[in-house]
Amino acid sequence: MIKNAILSIKKNVGKTILLLVLMCVIANLVIAGLSIKNATSKSMEQVRTSLGSDVTLTYNMQNMMKNRDKGEAMDEVISPVTIKMADQLKNLTYVKSYNYTVNVGVTSDDIDPVEVSKSEDSSTNADRKNFMGDMPKMMDQNDFTVVGNTTMENMSEFLNENYVLKSGRLLTQKDADSKNCVIETTLASDNDLKVGDTFSVTSTNADNEEIIVKLKIVGIYTMQTNDQIGGMMSNRQNPINQIYTGLTIAQKLNDSTTNISKAIYYLDDPEHIEAFKAKAKSVTDIDFETYTLDANDQVYQRSIDSLENMEQFATIFLWVVIGAGSAILCLILILTMRSRFYEFGVFLSLGQSKIKIMLQQLFEILMIAVVSFGISLGTGKMVSNVVSSMLESTQNSQKQVMMEMPNEKTTEASSGNTKQDLFDKAMNAPTNSELDVSLTPQTVIQLAEITGLICLVSVVLPSIYILRLSPREILVKKEG
């Protein structure tokens, strides 16, 4: 059988080459489809993980505003999140870790804030106090914000590297009861502070009593982004003037051990966000009319939607390639089978079983498929590189549209698609690792399965068409 298959391939060189070329084309298209599909799946996974899986328990501003009476002050309406509420959620399934945050406005006699505006900077302290005195409700008198955290380990600013630790360390749960703090590098340099130095901060409670706490610097970080600076009304709102402390200190300064500003829960997988929300609603007594669990997953949903579209396109493309490939291969085999009527008839008359005749055909086509498979693994790498470069430039242009800020570099890249560029793209792997569509072992296995399936269909269908006839009918047809 195998011997006959090899003989047949060797003798019918023209047909063999035709099938080889066709199968190479099909295999390359399948690789392109599989690569896009795998790349989108991988990107979806990356988007999911990069966007994080944190859910924040905070008050529902919209609902609170709806329930607000005319003329009522906002701080009278807002009911802060309590530790009792937050604790109900921290032990739920899916919760990997959590962080409670308390924000308190403070002043300090030991250090000066990094001023927001020059006018403020040039005015004297007395002037400023008078100025503030005129508009006590509008302007915040506090220069700093103490941000108390259960732990700083999961803070998105540090995880996303918007903030980078320059010296010392970040606060952990071990610092809960300590007076350690972490400050921004500009604030530190303006006040000649370094790790190990101390300074005092003061807050005022509802009874106008001053609460003074002496803090020790254990870490200094640098802000890598300017996005958050600007549009601030007061020094306190300037992120540079934020002082990170443990939760206990912030609670002390806030003069409340029951209230927190927000609680963030870090889940084990972003896919569990909805399940976590549902569970939170069913097992806790938190009033989700007043409070809300915000996953901040609109961006995720938007990205996922576009990636899902792309994956859907890749799936359709793949099925079209498989369908069209099988159809073309089937047609070619049917055409060549006409000349094999005779051979089938002879084999049948000699007593060869139909299964073995089909197997010989399958062996022939599989042998060609194996060679084309080998070639396609080489060329497929180039195809997937081209596909990835195209996806990359599509993504870049999408980003440009979204940001309405054309990037000179990417515009050049997308406009200058010469043949040389295409060749370079084919030979070089993409730089964007998020859109890596390179051939994975999984893709190779899938390609082998799909090629095998196409071969099987292409051989079995025409073979059945012939072998349903009796040997006499086949031999008569051949003679006719």
Added chain:
Amino acid sequence: MDENVILTFEHVDYYYQDGSRQVNILKDANYSFEKGKTYAIVGASGSGKTTSLVLAGGLDKPKEGHILYKGEDIAKIGFTKYRCLDVSIVFQSYNLITYMNAVQNVVNAMDIAHIKVPHKNQYALNILKELGLSEEECKRDVRKLSGGQQQRVAIARAMAKDVDLILCDEPTGNLDPETSQGIIQTFIDLAHLKNKCVIIVTHSKEFANCMDIQLQIHQGKLEKINECSQ
């Protein structure tokens, strides 16, 4: 049952539809073929000679009746198994595999019939040489052999299978008289010396006269018209 009987036509009917008309080829055909004898089926074109051979070779099924090989219905044996193990057929149009040379054609038939002999290629080559082909011709592409040479390859293929029943459709149609005579003698020897049953369809009276029994198909029936006394 007579032990010598190898093939029996038992009330065999065969017909085909020509539009709404049914054309009967065989109608209640009955005949028993014996081992050690050569048979010639003669008759006009379209009388059903080749159809009888096709049915005897298990290449098609009778519409009615049975064909028995050594007393067993070939439908029960299984047509493929029967063709593989019990019968050899030499076709008028040779029916060789075109991408194989003569030796490969013979060896392929042996492989299909699971015939195990040492040095298969040499065995095949010897049979072909016996039938008058040179070694070079045996290894040449069969499409480049003459009609007579191809016919001999087809006969060699049938002989190599070493079965008790050999069916031939005009086996000497493309051979010169001298070679034909040699082939006829080969078939006679296979029957008389190796106790095989050889059934030949032929137009050649000369050839038919050399066979032990001559049959014709008359009104759909197989009838003996002549028997040579040995």
